[in-house]
Structures are given as C-alpha cells and as structure tokens.
Amino acid sequence: MLSQRLIACLDVRDGQLAKSIKFVDTKDIGDPVEKAREYYLDGLDELVFYDITASSDKRNIMLDVVSAVAEQVFIPLSVGGGIRSVSDATDLRLAGAEKINVNSAAVQRPDLIDECAASIGNQNVVLSMDIRRGMPSTELPSGYEIVINGGRTPTQIDALAWALEGEKRGAGELVVNSIDADGTQIGYELVLTAMLSTAVRIPVIASGGAGKPEHLYDVLTAGKADAALVASMVHYGTYKVSELKHYLCERGLKMRQSW
Amino acid sequence: MTAIIDYEAGNLASVQRACKEVGLDARLCADPDALRKASRVIFPGVGAAGSxxxxxxxHGLDEALHEVIRNGxxxxxxxxxxxxxxxxxxEQDTPTLGLIAGTVERFDFxxxxxxxxxxxxxxxxxCAAHPVLADIQxxxxFYFVHSYYADPEDSAMVLARAEYERTFAAAIGRDNFIGTQFHPEKSGRVGLRLIANFAQWEGSC
Known part of the structure; x- marks a missing residue:
C-alpha cells in the first residue's frame, strides 16, 4: 500500500535557509545542505527547495545548493521559485532536482506547464499554487483566489479552475499553499485542500499552517492530502522528522517507517 | 566499466550519484560500441515509452543492449x-525489447x-531470494513514480511485487538481467543497498 508522504520545504535565499511568516519578514536560519542531510537521515520522504532569491545574478547559487544536496541525499528533490522556462527547469534537473515547481510564471503564461511536461515528463512537473480565501463570486466560484509573486499580487483566478487547468496541461502534482495559514502554525486549510484533492486525479501536497503533529494528521485524513509539507515545525528543532512520522503511524496512517 | 545507458531518457545524474555513493564508478554511455565493452550496465529511463x-x-543502443545481455x-x-x-x-502502443514475455499496462483509470x-x-x-535483492525485506x-506496470506472462519472472489498486511487478528478471519498477537511486538506504548488491553481482541467480 502506498504511504502518505512527509515533505520538508527549505526556503533558500542567496544560498541560505530562510523561513517566512505570512510571506514577509524572512530571516535566515542556516545551511540548507546540512539541514537536508539531517532530515534525509531522519527519514524524510521528499525535499522541496524554494528559491526566494530576489536578484537574478545570485540565482546560480541555487544550482550549487541543489547539486551539493543531490550528492548526499537519496530521496526525491523538488525545486521551485522563479522558474520561467524549460531551460530554467533543465538547469535545475541537471543539477540534481527530480521535480520542478512552477508557480507565478505559469499563471502569467500557462503554456509553461505544457512545455515543461513535454520536456521533462508530467510526473516531474509540480504546479505550486498560492491561494487566498475570499468570498465566492462570479469570478471566484470556489471562493478561493490564486495570488502570485510571493503572495503580493491577486489575480482574480479561481483556485479550483486553475488546479483543473494545471492538471489538464500536464502538471503531475499540485502544491496547495494557503497564504492565510502560512506561518501561523494553527493548522492547514483543510476545506481548501480537500476540495482540490477530490477535484483532481493527481497527488496533492498540502502546505502552510502546520504547527502541531495533529495538524498533519488532520490534513492527511480530513484534508485528503497525499502529502503534508512542513517547514518551521522542523527547522527550529521543535519536532524531529522521525517523531512526526512515528506520531502519524501511531494514529493509523501508513508512513514509511524504516530508512 | 559500468555503463549507464544515456538515451535522452531523463535524469541520469541521480543514478550516477547513487552509484558513486556505493563505490561504483559508472559512466554515461550513449555510444553502442562503448556499451558493448561494458562489464556492467544500468538501463534507466523516465518519460514516455514511445519516444x-x-x-x-x-542510436542503435537496443541492438547493443541485446548483445550485452546475450553475453552474460x-x-x-x-x-x-x-x-x-x-x-x-x-503507452503509445510501443513494441519493446521482448526479453521477457508479457506486456506493460496502464493502471485502471x-x-x-x-x-x-x-x-x-x-x-x-x-521479495524473491536473488543476489541483487539480498538483505531487502x-x-x-521504495520510491515509485509510474502510470504503467509490467505484467509478465510467467510469474517466475516476477522477483518482487507491490500493490497499488492491484498487485503488480515491482521487480522482474531472469539470468543476468533484473529490473525494478521503483527508483533505487531515490529510495534512501534500501535503494542504495540494492545498487551496492548489483555492483557485486556476477549475473547469475
């Protein structure tokens, strides 16, 4: 039987690990390569790197980080942040990333999803969506809106419609990131996650809001997510990866237990 | 020399890195003549079967691969x-190498x-008793990513099974060749163990 996955997201800025609260006020918290190795050895199922480097001249630092991590971490690696073309995706794949996360650039130019899927395979294209709760309206039937540029720019695009379009265009997986929940540590956005996970046929990764082990349990059951993404919970040493997985196993979920 | 067949079929660097981690010096190989000289071959692949x-x-790599398999x-x-x-x-209605009788089918959509x-x-x-699967329980x-599964006619060719909606072959093989549906290079310590076992394997069961 397929296990549900625990994924850690490392926000990397200029080659250093950073963590944001509600997408602003980021602070650096360490070496991403060291953290990645630590989590891998502690049983993490998958790693996501998100490049939040602002200046394009420092973007190549990310390739070095990915390459250094791929040398010593033998689980799937996914990279996102600022990917605008198949060529960006290919560079990261050659550096050692399995999967490529596209976000804002795909909203601005949806063909990016098709192009990446054709070039690197659907299963390696992850559509990452930053989503804010609003009021249901004609433009936003689901009541959830896609926002881009790190949460700063609303788009008037309905989250459900975009998830379905992304799947149709060839995304192999979705990351559902709730801007409302991000960094709050009060739990994932369960209604949103369940709505999107039941609407699509591809795996859904829940992101944003995890603060306690039961939040992971909730999103992997009521939230119908295939994988739960954590950041702050493990980065500051509050919980260990293995501890979270043991907790979820004890609550009856199937997680990879030996590594 | 261990050759990793390079036929524009995905991310070979991760396979190469995993080999390096277990002390196996593996080179990417896109040339059929170089492949014929290899003492050990890894045949990776992601993407669509047809292309x-x-x-x-x-690149003539299919013929060369048939040859190295015949040569043990x-x-x-x-x-x-x-x-x-x-x-x-x-997938894309593709005739494949025909080393094991059977077909590759899509999961029930x-x-x-x-x-x-x-x-x-x-x-x-x-998990069958096989040198490449030694010490694997x-x-x-293991880490899987696939929409199609192998369905050999002879169940004796199936070395390990897994389940997703149905029971399917997770590892198959005979004589001097073995294949895994999962990605050992992305499967942490157990995956590395499998690659280390392969690095020691003489090609007999």
Missing amino acids: AMASLCK VPVLGICLGMQFFLDHSA ANASLKVPHMGWNNLLD AEDE
Missing part, C-alpha cells in the same frame, strides 16, 4: 528501463478515486 524507445533505437553482462533496468524488458507497452501516477513510497508484498519501502 524513449525511438531514441534508444535511433549483468544489467539493471530501472522504471521505464525495466518495462522495456517486456514485449509491448500500452476508470477508478475515479485512484490517483495516477502511482507516486511515492510503497512497500513490497514479497518485503516491508521495505
């Missing part, structure tokens, strides 16, 4: 590489609650 098979044949060289197929051991794939691809970590249901989990 990958076309690329393999275009140990071969490890990974994911699509493993699926190519069979006769035919339903009529089942609306089933997510396809089968993506993530899954345990084995059973049925409950060990």
